[in-house]
Amino acid sequence: MKLAMLGEAWRAMGANRMRTFLTMLGMVIGVGAVVLMMSVGQGAQYSIKQTISAMGSNLFVLLSGSSSTGGVRSGSGGSYTLNVADAEAIAELPGVQAIAPIHPGSAQIVYGPNNWNTSIIGTTPGYLDARSWPVASGNTFTDSDVRSATRVALIGKTAAQNLFGDADPVGQTIRIRQSPFVILGLLSTKGQGMDGRDQDDTIIIPLTTAQRQVFGSQFPGSVRMVMVQTTTQEIMPSVEKSMTELLRQRHRIREGLDDDFSLRNLTAVADSAAEATRVMSLLLGAIASVSLLVGGIGIMNIMLVSVTERTREIGIRMAIGARQRDILLQFLLEAIIISVIGCFIGLLLGIGGALLVELLTGTKVIIALSSVIVAFGVAATVGIFFGYYPARKAAQLDPIEALRYQ
Amino acid sequence: MNDSVIHIEGLHKSYETSAGLFPVLKEVSLHITRGEFVAVMGPSGSGKSTFMNILGCLDHPSAGSYRLDGHDVATLDKDALALLRNRTIGFVFQGFNLLPRMSLQDNVALPLIYCGVERAERHQRARELLVKVGLEKYFDSMPNKISGGQQQRVAIARALINRPSLILADEPTGNLDSHTSTEIMALFESLNREGITIVLVTHELDVAQHAQRQVHFLDGRIVNDHATLHTEASL
Structure with missing residues (x-):
């Protein structure tokens, strides 16, 4: 039966291809942007790490x-x-x-x-x-x-x-x-x-x-x-302290006078550079996520229009025995299918875009499995979240009113 | 006792309006046994549409009891009512109410989706019924490619697909010309001869003539309930 519902959702999407496509486009752009940003960000982090380890650690x-x-x-x-x-x-x-x-x-x-x-x-x-x-x-x-x-x-x-x-x-x-x-x-x-x-x-x-x-x-x-x-890296602060004490002692520097040497922690400098990059890529990801959110709102908007447009159909389905949860599932599936397909296309575009960036600018780009999983998870969540309200609205229609709807 | 399909006692229905409670049905009692063909008649506003909605488990009575095929409808929740609409009742509407962009075969098979019948069986049963209503050439046609009379035949096939105890037809000939109307009514009559109980709402007397029994509504009450007086004479 679930399979049959899937067929119903698919048919509804096929009936209005242009609209389905445009709705999907919102997801495509959102997911694509997230994947692209995360790939570029992770590539930058990787480059920094490489530089740090080349410098030597601790x-x-x-x-x-x-x-x-x-x-x-x-x-x-x-x-x-x-x-x-x-x-x-x-x-x-x-x-x-x-x-x-x-x-x-x-x-x-x-x-x-x-x-x-x-x-x-x-x-x-x-x-x-x-x-x-x-x-x-x-x-x-x-x-x-x-x-x-x-x-x-x-x-x-x-x-x-x-x-x-x-x-x-x-x-x-x-x-x-x-x-x-x-x-x-x-x-x-x-x-x-x-x-x-x-x-x-x-x-x-x-x-x-x-x-x-x-x-x-x-x-x-x-x-x-x-x-x-x-x-080890953990021991660095205590070594720094004992080193300072040792040198002050050896150089006979009295209490209250300045050191006649300076000590720099190179790892800390490198770490702060890595941290800056991490924050940057997080920021980029957050901005990209906004477009994912906008895509989700697009889905919700279209689903609401779709529910209104198909009120009569919903009435007919209810009259011939559809339960509320059948109607809910039908519309929810439609939203999820749009999100997931949109996400998949977005993923391909995002990866393609990332490779293009690497090719054109020579910037190191890393397409991590985690970013792919995150994008997919978010898309499914967005589909469910933004699809649920319109689907529930459809399921709670009064069949008599719905049948009368012109 | 199993002969009773519809058993209604003291049914009331009122609607909340801004002017207060508005009674639509008052003290309606009706008993329909298996195999009957009943025409429900009355002018608009007489309450017959509301009555049909209650019969079809789309609306709840305000008071009184309604037993459909042995089930006390008042005690059932929404899912159970949906199941009842799916299995026990077949609806035929004035406006046919087929789903566009769906082949006739899929339209007829649609109720089976909601009771978990496999695809192959869905299609087979849909085809058998399309053959039965005389549309064997149109399995894969779309609803907008066939005539109104044919669409109503498809709707009747859809109503029959779960072998219901009761067919509820709401002005089934209202959108059809007189010739096609006669054909559709002949189809109902032949279904009735097979033992299917039919309740039909109409305001046309000649349509009602096809039923064995006529129930007249006026101002929310049944004012007349009699067997159709024709048959041998007019035949």
């Missing part, structure tokens, strides 16, 4: 404090208040997994006839662990390279491309500020950083080599920044 950056010379303040990292001994002390703190003192700079590098200006990172092997940045081929340098300040280097993809083209850089010798460096390894691709900088355009060399031979340093043993990785 990271602090410890910068040496600003210096003030004759009223000119240099900004963070401008003076050398941190040293390698600080870094080693931090490494002993509970919860710290890896540390990497960093001496950054930039220099002209030369290989044969080619030369290229790139960023140079002087650091320890821990840096690669903290940033989860393995070599693609070759080896990394070791702690003994750092101790003895050997002239070895790891090269990023972009820098390698500019010097070597497609040739294998591993084992080659380049010159950095006239000193020869042997390339031990080629770094794996890291992509764009949070600031849009190409992280693969770089050379990594042992910290001591950078300090003593490439850039020189007024204060031997001092570093400008230290990267600190904790074991």
Whole structure:
């Protein structure tokens, strides 16, 4: 019998194709917009997450404090208040997994006839662990390279491309500020950083080599920044606290005076970026949902018109034995069929639109099963919700009045 | 006792109007046994339409008792009344009341949807009845493609589909020319000969002549209830 009711609903829809189509269009646009927005939003969230994990997780950056010379303040990292001994002390703190003192700079590098200006990172092997940045081929340098300040280097993809083209850089010798460096390894691709900088355009060399031979340093043993990785994200606040205490103690900073270093939680920065994207995509979804609501109201409107128009038919059906619930079911089914078919078409259009966006703009787009399920669930709910009132109105008609209706 | 199809005692019906309670039927009693062919007559406003609505379980009496085929209608809820309309009563209307955009076969089979009969059986029974009313060539035609007389035959076939105890016909010939009217009345007569009880509302005397019994309404009361005086003579 339910099947027969389905047939009745289908017949009624077929009888007024244009109207059915227009009603459906409301659902199509609503669902399509929701799916499209959610796909784009989720794609954006995914991209952010990728960027974050590329940066390394659970990271602090410890910068040496600003210096003030004759009223000119240099900004963070401008003076050398941190040293390698600080870094080693931090490494002993509970919860710290890896540390990497960093001496950054930039220099002209030369290989044969080619030369290229790139960023140079002087650091320890821990840096690669903290940033989860393995070599693609070759080896990394070791702690003994750092101790003895050997002239070895790891090269990023972009820098390698500019010097070597497609040739294998591993084992080659380049010159950095006239000193020869042997390339031990080629770094794996890291992509764009949070600031849009190409992280693969770089050379990594042992910290001591950078300090003593490439850039020189007024204060031997001092570093400008230290990267600190904790074991888990949860432990970060307590590590931050103990690290601050430790450094204040080591630097003999009295109560009430400012720190001579600054500590930044990189994960928090990344998290807030991810949160912003999440809120954005939620907002987009909410706006799209409004069109779904409007589609639902369209269905209700048309169903009300339809009930009025078919009053006589309802009277006839009641006279020949239709119960109230039969009439209710017939009209409800009609609304649900319109919603579900509209939803299905909307889904296809939304997915198509999302793929088109990806194709045209190159933005990462993710069509999640969850968004599909949500769209379908909402459509069915909208159909039932907005179809129920008109259907109930039909079911509660007085058969005598309905039969008399012209 | 099972011979009684309609048993009405002391039936009253009033409507609420702004001017107060307006009585339409007053103290109506009627007893119709199985196999009768009764014409209900009376001028407009006499209460015969209201009476038919109550007979058809579309309206409730204000007072009095109505037993249809042994069921006390006053005790039944809406679903039970719908079932009664579906199984026990077959309606034939003045305006045919077929559903447009639905083939004749589907129109005839429509009541069966509401009592859960399978599709194949629905169609088979609908075809048998269309053959019975002489429309074997029109199974898949649409109602608007056939004449009024043919539409009324379809409506009669629809009324018959659940093998009802009672056919209620409300001015079934009101929209038809005299020739077609005679044909439709002949169909009713032949159905009646098969044992189907028929109650027919009309205001035309020559239509009423086809019934065996005539009940006259005036001002909400039955004023005359007699057997049709013709038959052998006029035949």
